[in-house]
Amino acid sequence: MKHLLFCILFAVAIGSSILGQGFRTDGAVRVVLTGAVQVVNDGRVAINTGATLTTESTSVFRVIGANQTLDFGAGTTLGTLLVGGSGSKTLQRSVASTNLTVNTGTTLVITPNVTATVNGSLSYAGNVTVQSGGALRQTTGSTLGTTTGTFTAQRDVASKVGFGYNYISSPVVGQSIISVLAGNPFANNRFRYDATQINPANRWIAATGAMAAGAGHTYLPAAGTGTFNFTGVPNNGNVALPLTGQASDRFNLVGNPYASPLRLSTLFANNTGASGISGTAFFWQDNNNNTGTGSYLALNAVSNPAAQAAVGQGFFVLANSNSGTLNFT
Numbered sequence: 214m215k216h217l218l219f220c221i222l223f224a225v226a227i228g229s230s231i232l233g234q235g236f237r238t239d240g241a242v243r244v245v246l247t248g249a250v251q252v253v254n255d256g257r258v259a260i261n262t263g264a265t266l267t268t269e270s271t272s273v274f275r276v277i278g279a280n281q282t283l284d285f286g287a288g289t290t291l292g293t294l295l296v297g298g299s300g301s302k303t304l305q306r307s308v309a310s311t312n313l314t315v316n317t318g319t320t321l322v323i324t325p326n327v328t329a330t331v332n333g334s335l336s337y338a339g340n341v342t343v344q345s346g347g348a349l350r351q352t353t354g355s356t357l358g359t360t361t362g363t364f365t366a367q368r369d370v371a372s373k374v375g376f377g378y379n380y381i382s383s384p385v386v387g388q389s390i391i392s393v394l395a396g397n398p399f400a401n402n403r404f405r406y407d408a409t410q411i412n413p414a415n416r417w418i419a420a421t422g423a424m425a426a427g428a429g430h431t432y433l434p435a436a437g438t439g440t441f442n443f444t445g446v447p448n449n450g451n452v453a454l455p456l457t458g459q460a461s462d463r464f465n466l467v468g469n470p471y472a473s474p475l476r477l478s479t480l481f482a483n484n485t486g487a488s489g490i491s492g493t494a495f496f497w498q499d500n501n502n503n504t505g506t507g508s509y510l511a512l513n514a515v516s517n518p519a520a521q522a523a524v525g526q527g528f529f530v531l532a533n534s535n536s537g538t539l540n541f542t
Contacts, residue, residue, distance in 0.1 A: 260286035270311040323347040337362040345369035348473035368525035380527030382468020383424040385445030402433035406466035408458040427454035429466035429527030452541040456532040468527035478514035488537035495529040
């Protein structure tokens with residue numbers, strides 16, 4: 214059976230006419246390979262809905278050609294997913310791989326509600342774009358290889374009119390807050406929060422320079438909507454952010470440091486004790502009525518066990534002491 218499945222997929226790899234007719238299975242497909250599977254097609258690359266494609270971690274699944282949409286079906290796990298050729302390869306369904314490699318000359322686009330999970334090495338000599346609502350998830354032990362291409366994580370914002378504020382956090386290394394807000398008419402109104410200031414009026418500090426991993430920032434936006442582009446090497450691995458405060462104010466403006474959603478219950482569980490935080494995150498909700506008024510949405514692990522902070526999202530946490538460390542994993 215193993216040899217039969219390999220022959221079928223080998224035929225798919227070399228015959229665009231077979232791809233045009235479609236390759237269908239009514240059950241799960243498990244392919245055990247010691248070599249490579251190569252798909253060469255300028256149209257749609259897809260595994261039938263409901264099927265599962267699994268390859269050994271040493272296998273290479275190559276997608277090369279011009280503009281393509283990629284739909285590997287539900288629950289697909291690959292060895293190395295190698296994206297090459299030219300144009301854009303648009304990932305339309307979540308996929309996991311041991312390694313993800315994007316060659317020069319092409320762009321991998323991760324669409325909203327789609328996650329590309331990398332358990333091993335991420336390398337991109339080409340481009341990777343994570344659209345707002347999409348995710349690049351690197352699991353524990355995942356590493357970065359070649360990063361000579363361009364990695365961009367996008368965040369669409371419904372900018373509030375008047376004095377509305379949005380809280381943001383960078384999912385990439387060294388992102389300048391000035392550059393991410395470039396083109397926004399209120400780009401000079403950008404702030405971080407310093408709870409150590411005795412006078413409450415002085416706690417909002419003008420923000421400049423690079424956005425530290427895990428740190429939150431806010432800005433005064435223009436009316437309308439827009440897309441922020443965070444461009445750089447994605448933050449990876451554990452992130453430790455110092456917490457500060459004083460007896461009257463130990464709130465810290467922090468944010469999701471990763472290019473994938475951050476589960477709040479995990480954040481709370483990893484930051485208990487005197488040097489940690491309370492088990493609640495506070496997200497600003499503007500009234501959008503041109504007055505700058507609003508309220509905070511408080512989320513905790515008990516009432517909201519599945520709550521997540523989106524890519525690029527900032528929020529407040531309450532430190533348990535005047536100094537400590539917030540650990541992201």
